[in-house]
Amino acid sequence: MALRAAGRRSLVDTVVDALRAQLTAGEWPVGSRIPTEHALAEQLQVGRNTVREAVRVLVHAGMLRSRQGEGTFVVSTTDPGDIMRGVQRAGIRDVLELRIALEAEAARLAALRRQPADLERMRAALEAQAELADAEGQPASGSLELYADHDVAFHRAVVEAAHNTALTATYGWFSSSVREALVGYLGDRAMPKVVHGDHVAVMEAIAAGDPEAAARSIRVVLEKPKQAVEALLAGR
DSSP states (O other): OOOOOOTTOOHHHHHHHHHHHHHHTTSSOTTOBOOOHHHHHHHHTSOHHHHHHHHHHHHHTTSEEEETTTEEEEOOSSOHHHHHHHHHHHHHHHHHHHHHHHHHHHHHHHHHHOOHHHHHHHHHHHHHHHHTBOTTSSBOTTOHHHHHHHHHHHHHHHHHTTOOHHHHHHHHHHHHHHHHHHHHHHTOTTSOOOOHHHHHHHHHHHHTTOHHHHHHHHHHHHHHHHHHHHHHHHHO
16 A cells, blocks of 8 residues: 655654554554565555654554564554653643633733733744744744744743733743643644634734733633643543
């Protein structure tokens, strides 16, 4: 069966998915040796290097184990990564729920109290983030961590624009968890894409001095991933 990469996904990712599906279906029992690189390359009609990279991914995931001179053997037909992703998503949901509570009120207050410097910090963070985006508006290859930093900088600027010392201090303490959850979110293909325009709407509502629109806009930004996480957790 010939495989083709879907959309912006690499061919290695596609082969990983194909091999994972065969493993979870029990095509190769635990303890058995999987076919050689040559045989898999012919079966999937891809290059041997692609197969080699895909096998390395599954070895790292704990599903396969390579023995020098003997071949590659099945360790597990259950992907431990699925379990870990479920745990990570539960953590992301908790962070998002707290963010909604804090940031909706922060955005409302920011619309009433923002200063020109506050808006400039928001704009600078969004512009820096946009420069790291690909054609679809998502983090370009190799830029995920820095992309996340600019996203966090934008949200911190919104909170700081509320000019509430206690709120700023609370969010500052919490921001490391925000960043960690965001990196996990951005790296999870099952999660919805970040929409730059949604973030711009938050800034514009704050700039316009509309507290209700500001609170509503920040909820739009955060409710989308929260609902996606809840759907994924419900279906696991």
